[in-house]
Amino acid sequence: MATKVNGSSGKDLDGGAVTILDLARELRLSKTTVADALAGSGRVSTETRDRVRELAEKWGYVSNRAARSLRTRSTGALGLYVPPTVRTAPFYMEFALGGAERAASAGFDLTLFAQRPARRRDFGVDGAVVIDMSAADELPRQLVAAGVPVVAAGRILGHEGEHAVIETPDREMAHQMFELMRSRGARRIAFVTPLHDFAVAWAVDVSEAYVAWCGQADQEVLMRSISVAATDTELAAAIDEVVRIPGVDALVLAAEGWAARAKPMLTAHGVDVGGSFQLGSLAGDPLTDGADAAISRVDLGARAFGVDAFDLLLDILSGAADRAAVRVHPARLVPASVHPGAARRDD
Amino acid sequence: MATKVNGSSGKDLDGGAVTILDLARELRLSKTTVADALAGSGRVSTETRDRVRELAEKWGYVSNRAARSLRTRSTGALGLYVPPTVRTAPFYMEFALGGAERAASAGFDLTLFAQRPARRRDFGVDGAVVIDMSAADELPRQLVAAGVPVVAAGRILGHEGEHAVIETPDREMAHQMFELMRSRGARRIAFVTPLHDFAVAWAVDVSEAYVAWCGQADQEVLMRSISVAATDTELAAAIDEVVRIPGVDALVLAAEGWAARAKPMLTAHGVDVGGSFQLGSLAGDPLTDGADAAISRVDLGARAFGVDAFDLLLDILSGAADRAAVRVHPARLVPASVHPGAARRDD
DNA sequence: CTGAAAGCGCTTACAG
DNA sequence: CTGAAAGCGCTTACAG
Numbered sequence: 001m002a003t004k005v006n007g008s009s010g011k012d013l014d015g016g017a018v019t020i021l022d023l024a025r026e027l028r029l030s031k032t033t034v035a036d037a038l039a040g041s042g043r044v045s046t047e048t049r050d051r052v053r054e055l056a057e058k059w060g061y062v063s064n065r066a067a068r069s070l071r072t073r074s075t076g077a078l079g080l081y082v083p084p085t086v087r088t089a090p091f092y093m094e095f096a097l098g099g100a101e102r103a104a105s106a107g108f109d110l111t112l113f114a115q116r117p118a119r120r121r122d123f124g125v126d127g128a129v130v131i132d133m134s135a136a137d138e139l140p141r142q143l144v145a146a147g148v149p150v151v152a153a154g155r156i157l158g159h160e161g162e163h164a165v166i167e168t169p170d171r172e173m174a175h176q177m178f179e180l181m182r183s184r185g186a187r188r189i190a191f192v193t194p195l196h197d198f199a200v201a202w203a204v205d206v207s208e209a210y211v212a213w214c215g216q217a218d219q220e221v222l223m224r225s226i227s228v229a230a231t232d233t234e235l236a237a238a239i240d241e242v243v244r245i246p247g248v249d250a251l252v253l254a255a256e257g258w259a260a261r262a263k264p265m266l267t268a269h270g271v272d273v274g275g276s277f278q279l280g281s282l283a284g285d286p287l288t289d290g291a292d293a294a295i296s297r298v299d300l301g302a303r304a305f306g307v308d309a310f311d312l313l314l315d316i317l318s319g320a321a322d323r324a325a326v327r328v329h330p331a332r333l334v335p336a337s338v339h340p341g342a343a344r345r346d347d
Numbered sequence: 348m349a350t351k352v353n354g355s356s357g358k359d360l361d362g363g364a365v366t367i368l369d370l371a372r373e374l375r376l377s378k379t380t381v382a383d384a385l386a387g388s389g390r391v392s393t394e395t396r397d398r399v400r401e402l403a404e405k406w407g408y409v410s411n412r413a414a415r416s417l418r419t420r421s422t423g424a425l426g427l428y429v430p431p432t433v434r435t436a437p438f439y440m441e442f443a444l445g446g447a448e449r450a451a452s453a454g455f456d457l458t459l460f461a462q463r464p465a466r467r468r469d470f471g472v473d474g475a476v477v478i479d480m481s482a483a484d485e486l487p488r489q490l491v492a493a494g495v496p497v498v499a500a501g502r503i504l505g506h507e508g509e510h511a512v513i514e515t516p517d518r519e520m521a522h523q524m525f526e527l528m529r530s531r532g533a534r535r536i537a538f539v540t541p542l543h544d545f546a547v548a549w550a551v552d553v554s555e556a557y558v559a560w561c562g563q564a565d566q567e568v569l570m571r572s573i574s575v576a577a578t579d580t581e582l583a584a585a586i587d588e589v590v591r592i593p594g595v596d597a598l599v600l601a602a603e604g605w606a607a608r609a610k611p612m613l614t615a616h617g618v619d620v621g622g623s624f625q626l627g628s629l630a631g632d633p634l635t636d637g638a639d640a641a642i643s644r645v646d647l648g649a650r651a652f653g654v655d656a657f658d659l660l661l662d663i664l665s666g667a668a669d670r671a672a673v674r675v676h677p678a679r680l681v682p683a684s685v686h687p688g689a690a691r692r693d694d
Numbered sequence: 695c696t697g698a699a700a701g702c703g704c705t706t707a708c709a710g
Numbered sequence: 711c712t713g714a715a716a717g718c719g720c721t722t723a724c725a726g
Contacts, residue, residue, distance in 0.1 A: 019703055030713045035705065045711060062493075065469040066416035067703035070718045075413070076471070077458065088634065088650075093440035096459070104461025109471065111424065111458050112443070114451025122412040124423070124456065146409075147364075232638065261638055291579065291608055366719055377697045382721065392695060414719035417702045 018061040027051060038063070078103045078313060079128035079148075081113040081139055085198060085228055086132065090287050091256045091302045095153070098306025099129060106314050113139065123148055127313045132200045135159065149316045149323055153309045155201045161324055164316055166309050168331045170202050173298045174209035174282055176333045177252055178217070180296060181278045184338075186250035188219060189278075190242045194228035194255045203228075206254050206282050222248065228255055239265045250278040257281075257288040259295045274336060284334070296336040305329045365408040374398060385410070425450045425660060426475035426495075428460040428486055432545060432575055433479065437634050438603045438649045442500070445653025446476060453661050460486065470495055474660045479547045482506065496663045496670055500656045502548045508671055511663055513656050515678045517549050520645045521556035521629055523680045524599055525564070527643060528625045531685075533597035535566060536625075537589045541575035541602045550575075553601050553629050569595065575602055579612075586612045597625040604628075604635040606642045621683060631681070643683040652676045 024034045029048065037044045037052035038061075044052075055061075069075050080099055082092045100110040111125055128143050131153040140163065143150050150163035181189055191210045195203050207223070214221045222245055224238045239262050242251055251266070253259045259281035263273050271277045274294030281289035284297025308329045315321035371381045376395070384391045384399035385408075391399075402408075416422050427446055429439045447457040458472055475490050478500040487510065490497050497510035528536055538557045542550050554570070561568045569592055571585045586609050589598055598613070600606045606628035610620050618624045621641030628636040631644025655676045662668035 017703095021703075031704085032706085032714080033712055036712090039705085043711065048711080062469045064417070064703050065471045066413050066422070067718090068705080069413035070411070070417050070703080070720085071705045073718080087444045088437060088441055090437055090440065093434070093437065093443075096440075097434045100459050100461055109458050109461070111456050112447050114447055114457070122409045124412045257634070264639070287604070292611070368719075378720085379698080379722085380696055383696090386721085390695065395695085411719050414702090415721080417704085417719080418721045420702080 017064070018056075018059045019064070020061075023052060023055055023059070023061060027055060074126050075124050076107065077109040077111050077125045078310065079111045079113055079123060079125035079143075081128065081130045081133075083132060083134065083137065089256050091283060091285055091300065092131065094285065094302035095131060095306035095309070098303035099310045100306075102307045102310035102314070106310075108314075122146075127151070127317050129153060129309045129313055130156075131309070132198075132202060134198075134200055149313065151309055151313045151316070153305065153329075157199075157201055157204065164312055164321065164323060164325045164327075166305075166312050166327045166329055167201070168300050168305065168329050170205035170282075170331075171209040171212075173331050173333060174206040174252075175213055177280050177282060177296065177298060178210070178213045180333060180335055181250045181252070181280065182217065184278060186278050188222065188245070188247045189250040189252060190222040190224070190245060190248050192224045192226060192238050192242070192251070192253045192258065194226065194230075196225040196227050198228035198255075203254060210252070230258070232261065235261055236265050239269070243269045243271060249276065250280070252280040252282060254282045256283040256285060259284060259289040259297070260292055263292060263295070274338075278336065280336075290334070293337045297334050298331055299334050300331045301329065364411070365403075365406045366411070367408075370399060370402055370406070370408060374402060421473050422471050423454065424456040424458050424472045425657065426458045426460050426470060426472035426490075428475065428477045428480075430479060430481065430484065430547075436603050438630060438632055438647070439478065441632065441649035442478060442653035442656070445650035446657045447653075449654045449657035449661070453657075455661075469493075474498070474664050476500055476656045476660055477503075478656070479545075479549060481545075481547055496660065498656055498660045498663070500652065504546075504548050504551065511659055511668065511670060511672045511674075513652075513659050513674045513676055514548070515647050515652065515676050517552035517629075517678075518556040518559075520678050520680060521553040521599075522560055524627050524629060524643060524645060525557070525560045527680060527682055528597045528599070528627065529564065531625060533625050535569065535592070535594045536597040536599060537569040537571070537592060537595050539571045539573060539585050539589070539598070539600045539605065541573065541577075543572040543574050545575035545602075550601060557599070577605070579608065582608055583612050586616070590616045590618060596623065597627070599627040599629060601629045603630040603632060606631060606636040606644070607639055610639060610642070621685075625683065627683075637681070640684045644681050645678055646681050647678045648676065 020031050020034050024031045033044060034052050037049040038056060080096055086092055103110045123143060123146055125148060127149040129151045130140050133140055133152060133156045135157045140150055140156060144163055152163055152165050154167055155165045178189055193203060193207045195207050210223060211221055224241060226234050226238050242248055253262055259279050263279060266273050273279050280296040282298045283300055284290050284295060285299060285302055289295045289297045312321060312325060312327055316323055367378050367381050371378045380391060381399050384396040385403060427443055433439055450457045470490060470493055472495060474496040476498045477487050480487055480499060480503045482504045487497055487503060491510055499510055499512050501514055502512045525536055540550060540554045542554050557570060558568055571588060573581050573585050582605060589595055600609055606626050610626060613620050620626050627643040629645045630647055631637050631642060632646060632649055636642045636644045659668060659672060659674055663670055
């Protein structure tokens with residue numbers, strides 16, 4: 001245990017990092033006093049505090065995370081789990097980054113959980129957010145069992161009340177979309193859902209909202225279900241089917257990016273998208289579906305959603321919110337702009 | 348320190364998690380023996396090992412991460428830093444998830460570093476990957492100074508040799524793109540780069556490759572630079588300019604997603620994209636530019652790139668690779684399909 | 695094959 | 711205002 005010297009440099013030449021004990025020895029103070037000076041707990045005289053801080057700065061002292069964590073039983077990290085199937089969608093990226101931002105602003109790191117967590121483990125986080133989890137996924141349960149506070153972004157079907165939840169008003173937004181299209185003249189609205197292999201609360205909600213709206217609008221249910229990770233071929237097949245249904249003059253696609261991908265397919269069928277035919281996305285962020293003004297979309301505000309989810313988690317950690325709190329994250333409907341070209345064609 | 352009892356349940360009722368000491372007391376063994384049995388170091392008799400493991404399983408013992416980390420000076424986590432400007436691009440999401448996957452398969456968690464790291468800190472990782480860093484960013488330097496092994500995905504201009512590097516063959520791929528277009532009849536190829544505010548090695552490389560190719564192909568340099576986060580308005584302005592240049596019959600856009608967004612803009616100008624006019628992307632992943640077969644693209648294989656980057660980092664940690672190792676991650680050129688529609692129009 | 699002990703670097707009662 | 715000491719839960723020489 002060589003004394004840290006070599007004055008000016010913060011870099012230690014003997015391999016070990018600078019510790020509180022190193023500072024204490026040099027300043028002829030106790031560990032306690034140095035720790036207090038560093039922590040800023042009022043017990044220490046201003047002069048001592050300044051001496052300690054000066055040397056700490058000079059020697060490049062950084063508090064050892066593991067030691068602190070062992071003592072305080074907190075890790076300084078928050079976890080995020082995104083289900084494997086949808087990982088690559090921009091929506092989740094935005095969400096994750098919003099979350100990372102919020103976590104960082106509170107001094108926490110963000111740990112991305114891997115798809116298949118080891119059997120039993122120390123998660124190494126003070127709390128976790130999970131998003132769009134299927135009821136079958138075991139991770140939320142494991143987290144709760146390990147005593148980790150959990151926020152589910154999108155409730156987990158059949159597990160309500162087991163943890164906190166933050167949700168977008170999915171049924172309401174879907175309803176608004178259908179109403180918008182009808183107000184713009186749509187008579188028969190078809191709907192494509194990822195319920196096929198993505199039966200999470202959001203997908204169930206919007207699908208049920210469609211069926212409910214059909215009942216209320218006295219319209220036949222024209223729903224197709226495809227994989228949330230549908231290839232162009234699969235998507236095109238669904239589009240083909242829809243186009244063949246007589247009288248369909250509007251199509252709402254649930255999942256992110258589907259509308260933008262469907263548009264050229266519709267156009268290839270001679271459909272006048274944005275003109276006599278309306279196209280909508282229920283998860284249309286600015287990057288994908290939003291790039292095309294001919295598409296009406298529900299913007300779920302992915303980034304802000306991530307911020308809000310971690311906000312809730314932080315509130316739970318601070319005691320400001322209940323472990324089973326439920327919050328709503330607002331979404332907004334962005335109607336397609338009725339463009340001149342479309343109008344002209346109607347003339 | 349209540350003895351852990353209440354038999355069947357792994358959940359402890361007194362708040363503290365099960366520790367090695369709890370197991371040792373129950374089994375009337377020493378901490379050492381229990382630890383060895385758990386770790387599988389050969390010193391322990393099969394019988395003792397089984398007894399220990401059985402109880403550990405039954406009581407739901409999980410090794411305390413902080414304590415282990417404090418002793419072993421390793422954290423079990425790897426870090427990733429993606430610059431704020433480009434965070435939301437699918438490319439980086441894919442990269443991050445490939446990385447998370449590789450890290451997980453080696454038993455490491457993935458920590459996403461926040462944009463603005465605190466002044467001085469314990470990064471809490473055993474190694475880190477940074478991607479497309481500008482030379483001005485301080486994080487890589489801080490990591491290296493803290494003794495954290497670093498892999499730069501895309502070298503950092505002016506900091507070569509300070510850490511390991513993994514790169515795609517950017518100049519080569521750009522060159523191939525221009526050659527492809529010329530072989531398909533292009534006479535004047537314009538180029539749009541994000542050098543404006545994203546002067547990372549990749550952007551510099553492809554831009555220089557364009558200029559070099561122009562020299563060699565005896566073509567005028569027709570280059571525009573816009574923000575890597577260009578809005579549709581900004582992108583449209585650049586497209587307008589390009590379209591006005593006499594004789595331009597091909598356009599290569601460097602950044603991800605630009606080509607897909609540019610296509611409708613070009614079409615609006617009456618340009619026959621995929622027919623008499625060629626369009627290309629130098630960062631065209633399957634999700635964005637790749638969705639349109641009329642776009643030629645360089646697929647950088649983002650996910651595999653992430654895997655390879657963390658692979659290199661793990662090799663460095665295990666001593667299998669040098670701290671200043673340099674590797675290449677392959678990319679591939681995906682030519683636009685010359686579609687029938689285009690041919691027909693030429694008739 | 696098993697145990698007693700030290701120590702990783704910190705925080706936190708407890709004293710004075 | 712400052713100090714001596716215990717202890718978080720683990721790993722790792724060192725003994726026997």
